[in-house]
Amino acid sequence: MHRFLSKTLAAGLLMVSGQALSAPPPVYRQEVVVAGSPFQGVHGLALDGKGHLLASNLLGQSVHSIDLASGAVSTLVGPPLGGADDVTLGPDGSVYWTGFFSGRLMRRTPDGKTHVLAKDLPGLNSLAFRRDGRLYVTQLGRGEDALSEVDPSGRKPPRRILSGLGLLNGFEFGTDDKLYGPLLMTGRIVRVDVDTGSVETVAQGFELPVAVNFDSRRENLYVVDTMRGELVRVRVATGDKEVVAKLPTGLDNLTVGPDDQVYVSNMVDNDIRVVNPADGAIRPLVEARLSVPSGLAVAPDDPDESLYVADVYALRRVGGRDGKISQTTRVLSSRMTFPMHVSLGAKHVVLSSAYLGQVQVRDRTSGEELRTISNTNGVQGALELPDGTLLVAEATTGKLVRVDAAEPAGTTVLTEGLEGPVGLVADTEAEEPGVYVTEVRSGRVTRVRLSDGARRTVAKGLKAPEGIARHPDGGLIVAEVGRKRLVRIDPATGRSTVIASGLRIGLPESEGLPSGYLPTGVAVGASGTIYLSSDVESALYRFVPEAGKAQP
Template sequence: MHRFVYKSLLTCLLLGSSQSLAAPPPPVYRQEVVVAGSPFQGVHGMAVDGKGHLLASNLLGQSVHSIDLSTGAVSTLVGPPLGGADDVTLGPDGSIYWTGFFSGRLMKRTPDGKTRAIAKDLPGLNSLAFRHDGRLYITQLGRGADRLLEADPSGRKPPRQILSGHGFLNGFEFGPDDKLYGPLLMKGQIARIDVDTGSLEIVAQGFTMPVAVNFDSSRENLYVVDSARGELVRVRVATGDKEVVAKLPTGLDNLAIGPNDQVYVSNMVDNDIHVVNPADGSIRPVVEARLSVPSGLAVAPDDADEQLYVADVYAFRRVGGRDGKISQTTRALSTRMTFPMNVSLGAKHVVLSSAYLASVQVLDRATGDILRTIPNTNGVQGALELPDGTLLVAEATTGRLVKVDAAEPAGITVLAEGLKGPVGLVTDTEAAEPGVYVTEVRSGQVTRVRLSDGARRTVAKGLKAPEGIARHPDGGLIVAEVGRKQLVRIDPATGRSTTLASGLRIGLPESEGLPPGYIPTGVAVGRSGTIYLSSDIESALYRFVPAP
């Protein structure tokens, strides 16, 4: 009897061992670059330091950079999470000051490298400039605010309001008369403001979206960038006369006047900086890029060319998955498109969602026309269209999965709640009980939600900050596990996780004022089994090609 038990046990162990040995090894992938990266994630405000360098602010990348004007080399002065800057300037003592649009913090870095917040709780903090007597002024623009304030450079006194409701005063500068000159973005005007009395008068008008101004060395000419038109305009302050100096791509964000009155212009849509010679209008690049902030990705399952749809935050682009060629771009600011952070494809439509500007948009897939814009202030992340036209939206801030009716006006129904930071969505509509897989960045789970009644089932757990998710042609789930900087395959039946690639350049720190998932890391899988991945850290696109 003992001998029989021993032989049976031995047989089971041997069978188990042989089955284990027979299990297929994890697939092998070759990592390749689709689109090379950039030092920025959308470049914004700038300042010339007088030492041959240009300071540049990087809001979504949470960094302040220094650019060597002789070589174009970019270095990081302040990195994440403290460097989330919408605008940057130099103080009289050599300190660097910058504004946190999402964090609501006014930051200061002293010449000895000490960094701290000198004002807090200022949502929409945007532009800043020093007056010639050393007084510092800041604006709040958007996120429920439209104010001009005076701030204490030492941080000892709270900011003091000068004006409110003036029309979104953006990148401004003080003139030789100690008055503030700046664009009223919502009114298409350039204003002159006496900060001592609060009086405001219009210097020039007729712009579409003026976003920043700077004086040249004569202090008589004011240069203006019009973002929607892509124009650098010279305004004669005494008369208000305007002259277009250079025509650039739309999406301009800021400017700075350098040596010999050369004008440095940033473009957040193209994530680059150019310098314009106002004497002849010639333009040359300083820092170039091909993408701005690639996040959500999608590819049509029947597309043999595997063309990628890329939510690039400041643009929506179509990129060749095989050759990296950008074939089509829809630009923010110059169109009605809001800043897309996620993208999904339906049979006839493209669905974009943006936590940045709190909306979901439905586009005609063939023409790119915007058909619907649905406001949602609950930290929208993944959004997709079901076969009946209903939209399914992940609200990362509330932890809900909601249905938006296809009819107008939109009717919203809560399908599931209690999710921990839902970010990525992918459907499973061909199953007997159709559902959707959801990544939960806070709980580290992949959850399946049944579409008929919202019933939930945990598919996988123990992940660290899962974000992007896609279906592989073999039925597996491909997930960007951002917290471990790796790409994993999950068997939806067993929950078993297999690492496909590790050591990836993904996962910027979360930012104050943005929902869980921040800039989502996108994943898409082509019909060939090639996996595509966006890198928020590098502003790049990669592909993982299965080995033969």
């Protein structure tokens, strides 16, 4: 009897995906799971000498000002112009910053006007002024490894000085007018004569040094080693090293005040801490719980509705009911990719990242990395099919591709002609198994049949749909980012119902980034509770169905 009832219930659930959903959707109550942050991963730092710390926010496309007395954060330059990897102040008080994705060098003059000084510099990363007012920048990543001089006024084109240094990151000039900085690839701190191009080693033996700054006497360099989570003091004259403080891994940059207090940013924890090098004491200046929450997944059989959150700089497990973060796997200190989407298979977690151009399969129990597949075609959503193959959305090519379960990982095109595919959710239990895809540029939700790649438009007229998930009743829950709302779509009729509107989702598109680059994630628990990530607020929300209440 029980077995019969179970089979009947299962059959009913399978049938619902092919039928119109007759019952009206419930009314939902919006609640905060994890409160937000002013940053989406904090990077370069600079003191303005007026009681404020400037902080660059690459993925949030902003430059911020932080009151050192209160820790209050304000936005100096907002998206999309403020996409800064590093930030510094010029001799006249202008603020300069580098656009890693846009390839633009930007300047905000004291009168509040913003200017583009240079462009077409992919991977633009660190910058610093020499005492004579000359400005230098590095490019690293995106196929570049170079040091160049740029005109602070923007009148002259950039002049490349050196290439192939080994990824020169956060640097500063000494009193000898030579550049001091870390080489990521070799674990060294070097001294560069920008006039002759000569390079000397100052200190070595670091795991992954990412930035340096001088102390107030200009005799010592403070170095952050992101892999070890260490703040290290280096005696420039001898190269001797001393660990000043142990911090969490994921450190990105630093700056040193006239009182020798060291301000350190951490992109994984999305925070800024202040270290007193005299005793190693650490205090928070700006705190956060999430960094860049994007893709979401929840196991359908999990009664606690524990969420997997692709937080770009970390993969986190978050309690859907209590918001507690129970597990964090950090980038750089592990072999994990920079996760932007996440999906769950029976035994595996699948991560995908357009940031690094990778799809990664990890063991759900141990967290062990099992496979990493390169994909530089703007990879978005990825999921594992029951036979172990992967299905991957390529935003750049408009294709859905299958990746073989066995190595070497061969690929075949399931379908093409999609317009900015972003989110994927499987419909493999149907009579004709398929997958639903959100197309961010066309505004469609499309069903693709797995047997032959045949496509059917489920819904159209949406504006920038990104995250998608299936409700237990068979409905599709979609983050319609362009209209700042969450909608429920009947997969049989295409009829949509608004669940919530006026949401804080959808950072503006930025030059150098594909549409839907930072996806707004959606997941649905077995209880019918809907979970949503906010890229604008770096927050996590849930929408709880109100018992006995239905929409008209």
